[in-house]
Amino acid sequence: MNTQTQNAFRALADPTRRDIVQMLASEDMTIAQLTDRFDMTRAAVKKHLTVLSDGGLITIEAKGRERINRLEPKGMAPVLDWLSYFDRFWDERLADLKKAIEGPKK
Amino acid sequence: MNTQTQNAFRALADPTRRDIVQMLASEDMTIAQLTDRFDMTRAAVKKHLTVLSDGGLITIEAKGRERINRLEPKGMAPVLDWLSYFDRFWDERLADLKKAIEGPKK
């Protein structure tokens, strides 16, 4: 069984975590910075970050007393890969997404 | 807030449900047929089907005493839309993502 796929899907299942992913798409942030943007405690945010890290969607870099939370695009690969299985069902949407991803290079 | 997106992501978070989605991609199936393929009770499978239906990923058509469970491709749209959102942010990181996707698959 593929735990990476499972951990990634699980990480994306919570709305707060999807919001965090979107925020980190704009800029890297510390736990405190992220906590400022949510109505919950720092401990709760940290738990979400751990789940996101387990899912491979972010990396957490220690820098002094801070932890820089950074989006890890590669972590989305198992999700997109699973979805790719359904090309013939999910119409051309996924194909477009993949094209956008593959576009810049070739 | 977008409950469709949440319900769809939630539906995909469980490995059994993702398996069901893959099975229904091959052919429509009744609850009993699906139950034959899993090591769990019919009631458990039915619960998963309800979650998948709530997520808009399948439709359940009553046909006599049977329930035909059918894949609903449109239900994946909110998920793909959410993922597409990152086209605008990842530009220079997309090459890495492309590599990660193409590596294990093709």
Added chain:
DNA sequence: TTAATATGATACCAAATGGTATCCAAATGA
């Protein structure tokens, strides 16, 4: 008609989940 089949509905259970509060340690800055 009657028995078997396919599913619905409900109650119940253990574990996971999302959150809090609290205390502790390590950097940092005045």
Added chain:
DNA sequence: TCATTTGGATACCATTTGGTATCATATTAA
């Protein structure tokens, strides 16, 4: 130096989740 800031680690709690068992209902087959 020493208070402040940033985060880690626990313990705890209510709710949700994934599963079971059981009984009821409707359709189909014999």
